[in-house]
Amino acid sequence: MQILTLFIMFNLRYLFPFLGFMLTLSVLTAQDSSEAEDFSLLLKAMLAESSMESDLYELCDQIGGRVTGSEANNLSVEWAYEKMSATGVKTIKDPFEMPSLWLAESTSMNIHSDQIPSFRVNAVSKYQTPAGNYKAKLTYLGAGTDEDFKENTQDLSESFVFVDADICLDINGLFKEYTDAAIAEINARKRGAKGIIFMSSRPNKLLYRFITTKTSDNKLPQFVMAREDAKRCIRLIEDNLSLNVSIDCKATQGETFISENVIAEIKGSVYPEEVIIIGAHLDSWALGTGANDNACNVSMMIDIARQMKKLNIKPKRTIRFALWNGEEQGYFGSWHYTKTHQDELDNHKMALSVDIGSGDIIGFFTNGRDDLIPFVDQCLASVDSIGNYLNINNPIVGTDNFDFMLEGVPNLVAIHKPASYGLNYHASSDTYDKVDLVALNKNSAIVAALVLSWANADKTRLDTFKRQSRSEIQSMFEKHDLEFTMRMFNVWEPWINGSRGIE
C-alpha cells in the first residue's frame, strides 16, 4: 500500500507539475478570489493527498462483496457511516425497504447424455433465480433472437433454453449483451420454457451476475454458464448429441427487509435550501468484491467530503454525499430518496452519479438535457489541464441518476474511458487490483471541481435549469427511443403507471 501511494504521488507530480498554478489562473477569471482559492486548494488536495486507496482496500478486501441484505453489506453501511462521520460532515443512515431478499449461495450444474459421460460445468444463477433442483433438456437456440425462436417450433416446456453470446470487451458490448439477453428472455417466457442458460460473454471461465428483465419479480430460473463450457455443449449439440442439464441452485430467499443509504451533507452558506447531490452505490454483487463497481467511487465521495471539510470550504449551496444501497437490484436506495424528498426536489439543482469504474473521466452524460451541456463545459474549464471532456446528451438507464431523471431534476453520470470496467463488470474478477488508482485520483479532482462549481454557481444561471415536467420527460424518452431499454430494467411500467417519477 505504501509503495503504491508513493508511486501515485510521484506520477501526479511528474505529470502535472504546474497544475496548481494553472488551476488558479483558470478559475480566477470566473470567481471571486476566495472562491478561486477554495477551488485551487481543493483540487490540489484531491490530487496530492488521499486516503482513497486505503478506504478502497478496506471496503473491497476487508469487507468484500456487498449484496444488499447480506452481512457484508450491513458492515459496509456501518463502515461508510463511520468514515463519513470521521470527515466531520453531518452524516445519517437513511433506512428504506427492499422488496425481497435474495442471496446466492451456490450453483452446481451437470450435463448428461446417453452417449457420453456426464460432466460438470461452471455456472452461476442470475438475480432472483429461485433456489431448487432443476432437470431439463438443453435446447440450443443460437443467440436467442426472434428468428431463432421462430425457427424452433418444438415444445419448450421441459427445456432450458440455451443461448450463446458475443464476446464482451467494453461498455458497448455490455449494452448489447443486456439487449440480446432481454430479447431471449422475453421469447423464452412467451414460449413457456422451463428456464434459460446464457453463455458467458467473457473468456477464461469468467462468471458474473446479472439481473433479469423482471428484476426483483423474477421467478424464471436463469443462469450464466462459463464460455468454454458452453462452447463444448454447443459442439456436442451440433454433433447431434442430445443433452440434459441438472442443476442444484442454493440461495437464501426472504420477504421484504430494511436496507440503508448513508447520506452526508455540507450545508450551503448562501442558499442552504438548494441541494447538489452526488453519489455512488455502496452495494455490489459478490462474485468479486465490487471494486470498480462501485467501491472506487464510494471512496471518491468520502474523500471529496473529507477534503472539503478539512479545507473548511463553505459552498453557497448544500452539497449532499449519497452512498446508495440496493442499486444493483433496481436503484432502490436512490428511488427511496426521491420519494421521501418530494417537497425538496424543486430545489435539487443537480444529481450526479459516478458508477462506471475508475477509467479516466472524459465527460458527463447530461441525460436528455441539452441545456446543461454548455454549463458542464464551463464547470470543467477549471480542470481542463488534467483531461479532455466531451459531454454527451444521452439518457442513462441503469444507475442512481435514474429516479432523478424521472423526477425531472438535472442529472449527470460521469463518462469514463473503458479501462477494465466492461471485462470485469459484475464478475469474480472485479477486485481491488483492477482499479486504476492514478485515474481515480484525477477523477476525484474532476468531480470535486464540477460539484463545487455547481454549488457556487450564479443563481440566475442555475435557475435557468428548470425541473422538467412529466410530458417533457416522456417526449425525451420518445426522442431517445428508451422504452425497450427501460423495459429491460423493469422500469418502464412503473413510469407509465405513475408509481415511479414526477406526477
Ligand SMILES: [Zn+2]
Ligand atoms: Zn454500479
